[in-house]
Amino acid sequence: MTYNNKYDVVVIGAGPAGYVAAIRCSQLGLKTACIDNWQDKNGKHRPGGTCLNAGCIPSKALLDSSQRFYQVNNELAEHGIKVNKASLNIAQMMARKDNIVHQLSSGISSLLQANNIDLHHGSGQLQENNQIEVMPVDAEAKRYIIEGKNIILATGSQAMNIPAAPIDNHKIVDSTGALSFKEVPKRLAIIGAGVIGLELGSVWNRLGTKVILLEAREDFLPIADRLLASEALRHFISQGLDIRLGARVTSSSIGKKQITVSYQDKQEQKRIVVDRVLVAVGRIPQTKKLFAANVNLLLDEGGGIDVDKYCRTNLPNVYAIGDIVRGPMLAHKGSEEGMSVAETIAGNKNHLNMNLIPAVIYTLPEIAWVGKTEQALLKEDIPFNTGIFPFAANGRAKTMSADTGQVKILSHAETDKILGVHIIGPFASEVLQTAVIAMEFDGSAEDLARSVFAHPSLSEAVHEAALAVDDRAIHVINRV
Ligand code: FAD
Ligand code: AMP
Numbered sequence: 001m002t003y004n005n006k007y008d009v010v011v012i013g014a015g016p017a018g019y020v021a022a023i024r025c026s027q028l029g030l031k032t033a034c035i036d037n038w039q040d041k042n043g044k045h046r047p048g049g050t051c052l053n054a055g056c057i058p059s060k061a062l063l064d065s066s067q068r069f070y071q072v073n074n075e076l077a078e079h080g081i082k083v084n085k086a087s088l089n090i091a092q093m094m095a096r097k098d099n100i101v102h103q104l105s106s107g108i109s110s111l112l113q114a115n116n117i118d119l120h121h122g123s124g125q126l127q128e129n130n131q132i133e134v135m136p137v138d139a140e141a142k143r144y145i146i147e148g149k150n151i152i153l154a155t156g157s158q159a160m161n162i163p164a165a166p167i168d169n170h171k172i173v174d175s176t177g178a179l180s181f182k183e184v185p186k187r188l189a190i191i192g193a194g195v196i197g198l199e200l201g202s203v204w205n206r207l208g209t210k211v212i213l214l215e216a217r218e219d220f221l222p223i224a225d226r227l228l229a230s231e232a233l234r235h236f237i238s239q240g241l242d243i244r245l246g247a248r249v250t251s252s253s254i255g256k257k258q259i260t261v262s263y264q265d266k267q268e269q270k271r272i273v274v275d276r277v278l279v280a281v282g283r284i285p286q287t288k289k290l291f292a293a294n295v296n297l298l299l300d301e302g303g304g305i306d307v308d309k310y311c312r313t314n315l316p317n318v319y320a321i322g323d324i325v326r327g328p329m330l331a332h333k334g335s336e337e338g339m340s341v342a343e344t345i346a347g348n349k350n351h352l353n354m355n356l357i358p359a360v361i362y363t364l365p366e367i368a369w370v371g372k373t374e375q376a377l378l379k380e381d382i383p384f385n386t387g388i389f390p391f392a393a394n395g396r397a398k399t400m401s402a403d404t405g406q407v408k409i410l411s412h413a414e415t416d417k418i419l420g421v422h423i424i425g426p427f428a429s430e431v432l433q434t435a436v437i438a439m440e441f442d443g444s445a446e447d448l449a450r451s452v453f454a455h456p457s458l459s460e461a462v463h464e465a466a467l468a469v470d471d472r473a474i475h476v477i478n479r480v
Pocket of ligand 1: 012013014015016017018035036037038047048049050051052054055056057059122123124125154155156157175176196286289290321322323324329330331332333334362
C-alpha cells in the first residue's frame with residue numbers, strides 16, 4: 001500500500017481513545033492517519049485496542065456466558081423450570097467471545113476506511129518536527145516516515161507486573177491470559193481484588209473454579225463509596241469468592257503441576273497452592289519506544305504523558321489521550337478525550353467534564369457510580385443530604401429475582417445539586433446513566449424527584465432515592 005505521507009492529524013493507537021479521535025478528526029474535514037500495532041494470534045490487524053481485544057468486550061462476553069451457566073444450574077428451579085445439570089463447553093464459550101471481538105474489530109476497520117482514514121499496521125515512534133517513524137508489523141517491510149501537523153498519542157496501557165509473581169503466560173497470567181483459559185482451573189489465585197480481579201474472579205467462580213483473591217490493602221474497593229463496598233463484599237463472599245484482605249503476595253514458585261503462592265498477612269507468612277495465578281495489580285501507561293531519545297516529551301509522576309485539561313502535551317500540536325494520561329483508565333474516558341481533542345484541533349469549542357466519568361464494576365450485583373463518594377464529601381467538608389432506596393422495594397427487580405442492592409444519592413445540603421450517585425444492584429451500569437445526565441445538566445435531587453419514571457422499571461429506584469433525599473420516598477418507611 002502506498003501512503004500520502006503528510007497529514008493534518010496522525011493518531012498513534014487505535015484503541016477506544018485513538019480510533020474515536022481519528023474518526024472525529026476525519027468528520028471535521030482533517031486528513032487523518034491512524035497507526036496501530038495490535039495483532040491477533042494469526043497476525044491479523046485488529047483495531048480496537050485493549051478494550052475491544054483483551055478488556056471491556058471479551059470480559060463482558062465471558063461474564064454473560066458464565067452468568068447464564070450459573071443461572072441454569074442454580075436459579076431456574078425457582079421459576080418452575082427444571083433442567084438436568086448443565087455441562088460446559090469452554091471451547092464454544094471462548095469461540096463466542098472471540099467471534100464478538102472479531103465482529104466489532106472488523107466494524108472498526110470498516111468505519112476507519114469509510115472515513116478515509118489511512119490505517120498503518122505498525123508501531124509509531126514520535127520524532128522531532130512532528131514526524132513519526134512507522135515500523136510495520138510485517139518484519140519484511142521497511143520503516144518509513146509520515147508527518148502530521150497535529151499528533152495524538154493514544155497508546156494505552158499494559159498490565160503491571162510484580163516480581164513476586166512473574167507472568168509466564170501459562171500458569172501465571174495477566175488478564176489477557178485469564179480471558180482465554182482452555183479449561184476451568186480447579187483453584188485460581190488472583191493477586192489484587194480491584195475491578196479486573198473481581199470481574200474475572202466472578203467469571204471463573206461461576207464456572208466452578210475455587211477462586212482466592214489476595215489483596216494487599218486492608219480496605220475493600222477503596223475507590224467506591226463505603227456503603228457499596230461493604231455490601232459488595234458481603235455478596236461476593238456469599239457467592240463463594242474467598243477474598244483475603246491485608247494479604248500481600250511476596251513470592252510464588254511454579255511446580256510441575258501447581259503453583260505455590262506465598263503472602264504476608266497481619267499475623268504471619270502464609271501459602272496457598274493453586275493451578276493458575278492471575279496477576280491483576282493494576283495497569284501502567286504504555287510509553288515504551290513511543291518517542292525517540294531526542295524528543296523532550298514530558299512525563300508525569302505515574303509514568304504517563306503529562307497533559308493539561310485539553311490533553312495538550314508540552315510539545316506544540318502534540319496531544320495525548322486515554323490510558324496513557326492521568327485520570328481513570330476507562331474506555332469511555334479515552335473516547336471522550338479523543339472527541340474533545342479533535343474539536344480543539346479543528347478550532348472548535350469543546351467540553352469534557354472529568355468530574356462526571358461514570359465507573360462500573362460488572363460483577364453481580366453490578367456496582368456503578370458517578371461523582372463524589374460520601375467519604376470524599378466528609379473529607380472535603382461539603383454539607384450533603386443522603387437519599388437511599390433498596391432494590392428489595394422495587395417491583396421490576398423483584399420480578400427479575402434481582403432485588404439486592406440499593407441506590408444512594410448525595411446532594412448538596414444547601415443547593416440540593418446532585419454531588420454523587422452510587423448504585424449496587426441489577427443493571428446498575430444502565431440505571432446510573434439517568435443520574436449522569438441529570439448531573440451533566442447541573443440537576444438537583446428535586447429535579448429527579450419531579451421526573452416521571454416508567455413503572456415497573458429498575459430506574460424507579462433512582463426516583464425513589466431522590467425522593468428519599470427529602471424523606472418522602474413512597475415505597476419505604478422514611479426517617480421522619
Ligand atoms: P488501548 O485500548 O490500550 O489501545 C491502545 C492501542 O495502541 C493498542 O491497540 C496498542 O496495540 C496500540 N499501540 C501501543 N503502542 C503503540 C505504538 N507505539 N504504535 C502503534 N500502536 C501502538 N474500561 C471500561 O471503560 N469498561 C470496562 O468494562 C473495562 N473492562 C476492562 C477489562 C479488562 C480485562 C481490561 C484489561 C481493561 C478494561 N477496561 C475497561 C479498560 C479499557 O480497556 C481501557 O481503559 C481502554 O482500552 C483504554 O483505551 P486506549 O485507547 O487509551 O488504549
Ligand atoms: P486495580 O488498581 O483496581 O487494578 O487493583 C489492583 C489491586 O492490586 C490494588 O488494590 C492493590 O492493592 C493490589 N495489589 C498490588 N500489589 C499486590 C500484592 N503484591 N499482593 C496483593 N495485592 C496487591
